[in-house]
Amino acid sequence: MKADNHYEVAFDAFLRARGCAVVPVVESRRSYLDTSEVKSPDFLTLAPAGAKLVIDVKGRKFPGAGKGGTPRRSWQNWCELEDVESLARWSDRLGDGFQGVLAFVYDVALQFELPPCTPDVFAFRGHVFLFRGVPVGEYRRHMRTRSPRWRTVHLPSADFRRLVKPITHFLAPAGAKAEELLTGSTG
Template identity: 75%
Template structure:
């Protein structure tokens, strides 16, 4: 986690407010998995409901600014291909139910009005954030190259709308934990 990155600081505060166990990863040096150099995640998270996450935060402004300084009302969801692959490798290495998640933390302009009770709107240090996530597995299955030169990828608008969830969705118990609980209660 970069302490000067307000998106990551807000995400950390949100997780702590939700009672999650949070390990912010210091990114000053590259990490290694086995003998390979690999990008570090931003956070390792275990929610109060036992969800286990490896998270990379992508901070975006909404609305964004396009060419010529023109306002751009799209939910930007691009990242580096390495971000996706690294999250999947870390989740696999941690094992036992860890999931890689790309967290899109949108810094909303103050004039933006969201529907009442929109989940995971977080006010922090004078800013309003909307916290959303996409499973790294789902992202990889649908990603498209954005810039070969920069190694960036993105999701088409329709795919993003289908796959994106409030970040609290990922903090809920994994489906197998819910099934076990239901069986224990009904069994």
């Protein structure tokens, strides 16, 4: 986690507000798995209900800016190929139920209104954030090359809409419903 990255700081505050045990990973140096270098994740998280997550945060503005500064009203979901490969390696290596999640943290423009009752909206330090996630394995299966030169990948819009979930979905243990986690009900 980078203390000067407002997306990661807001995500950390969001997880802590939900009672998660959060280990922010310092990214100032590369990590190693076995003998090879690998990009570090941003967070290791243990949710109160037992979910174990290894998370890489991707911060995006919404709406974003297109060519010439015109607003782009698409939920950008691109990342570097290395992010996907490294996160998959970390979740495999940590084992014991750890799930790798690409967390898309959207800094939503204040003049943009989200529908009422939108889950995982978080006001923090004068910004409004929307937290969404995609399991790294699903992302990897459906990703497409965005830029070979920059080694970036993305999900086509239809795949992203189908795979993306509110981040609280991942805070519930496998098989539990996110609604149970939020309300405490089991039936």
